[in-house]
Amino acid sequence: MKALEDKIKAEGKVYPGKVLKVGRFLNHQIDVPFMAKLGEEFYNRYKDDNITKILTVEASGIGIACLTAQFFNVPVLFAKKSKSKNIGDDCFVVQVTSYTKGIVSDVMIEKELLGPEDRVLIIDDFLANGCALEGLLSLCKLAGATVAGAGIVIEKAFQDGGARIRAMGVRVESLCRVKGMSLDGGVEFYED
Amino acid sequence: MKALEDKIKAEGKVYPGKVLKVGRFLNHQIDVPFMAKLGEEFYNRYKDDNITKILTVEASGIGIACLTAQFFNVPVLFAKKSKSKNIGDDCFVVQVTSYTKGIVSDVMIEKELLGPEDRVLIIDDFLANGCALEGLLSLCKLAGATVAGAGIVIEKAFQDGGARIRAMGVRVESLCRVKGMSLDGGVEFYED
Numbered sequence: 001m002k003a004l005e006d007k008i009k010a011e012g013k014v015y016p017g018k019v020l021k022v023g024r025f026l027n028h029q030i031d032v033p034f035m036a037k038l039g040e041e042f043y044n045r046y047k048d049d050n051i052t053k054i055l056t057v058e059a060s061g062i063g064i065a066c067l068t069a070q071f072f073n074v075p076v077l078f079a080k081k082s083k084s085k086n087i088g089d090d091c092f093v094v095q096v097t098s099y100t101k102g103i104v105s106d107v108m109i110e111k112e113l114l115g116p117e118d119r120v121l122i123i124d125d126f127l128a129n130g131c132a133l134e135g136l137l138s139l140c141k142l143a144g145a146t147v148a149g150a151g152i153v154i155e156k157a158f159q160d161g162g163a164r165i166r167a168m169g170v171r172v173e174s175l176c177r178v179k180g181m182s183l184d185g186g187v188e189f190y191e192d
Numbered sequence: 193m194k195a196l197e198d199k200i201k202a203e204g205k206v207y208p209g210k211v212l213k214v215g216r217f218l219n220h221q222i223d224v225p226f227m228a229k230l231g232e233e234f235y236n237r238y239k240d241d242n243i244t245k246i247l248t249v250e251a252s253g254i255g256i257a258c259l260t261a262q263f264f265n266v267p268v269l270f271a272k273k274s275k276s277k278n279i280g281d282d283c284f285v286v287q288v289t290s291y292t293k294g295i296v297s298d299v300m301i302e303k304e305l306l307g308p309e310d311r312v313l314i315i316d317d318f319l320a321n322g323c324a325l326e327g328l329l330s331l332c333k334l335a336g337a338t339v340a341g342a343g344i345v346i347e348k349a350f351q352d353g354g355a356r357i358r359a360m361g362v363r364v365e366s367l368c369r370v371k372g373m374s375l376d377g378g379v380e381f382y383e384d
Binding site: 065078 | 221227254267
């Protein structure tokens with residue numbers, strides 16, 4: 001998606017360790033009007049798939065998930081990374097490794113909120129090594145829900161997550177696919 | 193707001209320790225079309241205040257903040273609770289106690305994303321003891337930003353946060369104010 005690639009080139013920053021910082025518009029500050037356009041693009045790609053629920057994981061997936069859900073007129077369910085008093089005891093739980101935080105953590109959803117009647121679109125801001133997406137796929141499997149596919153804002157296509165998950169037969173739609181980046185700020189994309 | 197009170201009565205659950213669980217529509221699963229109506233209500237209350245930015249804190253404030261921001265056509269900035277590779281080093285940091293998790297944690301925003309030119313509307317899902325809201329007010333003060341007010345979905349008005357923060361001269365608009373609740377599921381509201 002050309003508008004997204006331009007936005008990343010204009011406002012993104014490359015940090016050591018192949019970290020692409022897009023906190024000006026995606027995962028710290030959220031450029032809501034721009035994100036709504038990305039949500040509409042996800043809708044265009046999945047509108048014929050009878051989506052009943054959008055699933056994401058806290059925290060940075062929530063904004064784009066909500067702005068996407070409006071087009072589908074369905075609820076968002078966000079998986080939680082820690083147990084709080086606000087979540088019940090009867091949960092599906094899987095373990096996920098965070099690339100940006102370098103830790104393994106539980107990710108959970110309440111059982112009563114996802115089931116075999118659901119057709120799920122998974123939305124997330126990044127796809128890199130694929131651990132978060134695999135965790136969400138596992139939660140859907142535990143719930144018996146059908147996964148229509150995933151919608152990713154930025155895929156770091158030089159890491160293996162996208163290829164591995166597509167090889168599992170999961171449809172993954174990424175709005176841009178990063179081929180490589182350099183510390184002088186250059187970001188290269190695969191052409192669609 | 194009557195529609196919200198009805199929703200809480202129909203879908204909320206009361207847990208021991210005066211915990212009101214609204215994970216079916218607010219802070220685990222998000223009823224996006226319904227939340228968008230709440231966002232419009234916040235817009236109606238603050239539309240003449242020249243809001244430039246909506247500030248919230250991860251994770252459960254993000255959804256309602258984004259759905260509100262659409263009406264104002266402004267970005268959302270969400271304060272982060274932990275340091276990740278996606279956030280820069282130059283941050284405003286304050287400490288906040290979480291009522292539902294029972295821990296003290298740092299809450300931070302990057303300095304470059306909030307400044308004296310901003311007129312901020314703070315949005316959050318709950319107001320109880322007021323610690324999260326005070327933390328966000330402190331971040332705005334550190335940034336030199338003007339706070340137009342706060343928009344809260346559910347105020348637990350039997351706790352002292354709302355009264356204390358209004359006494360500081362901060363405008364707080366809560367869409368419903370819980371007077372009390374009982375374990376048999378009853379939730380009572382103050383009339384507006």
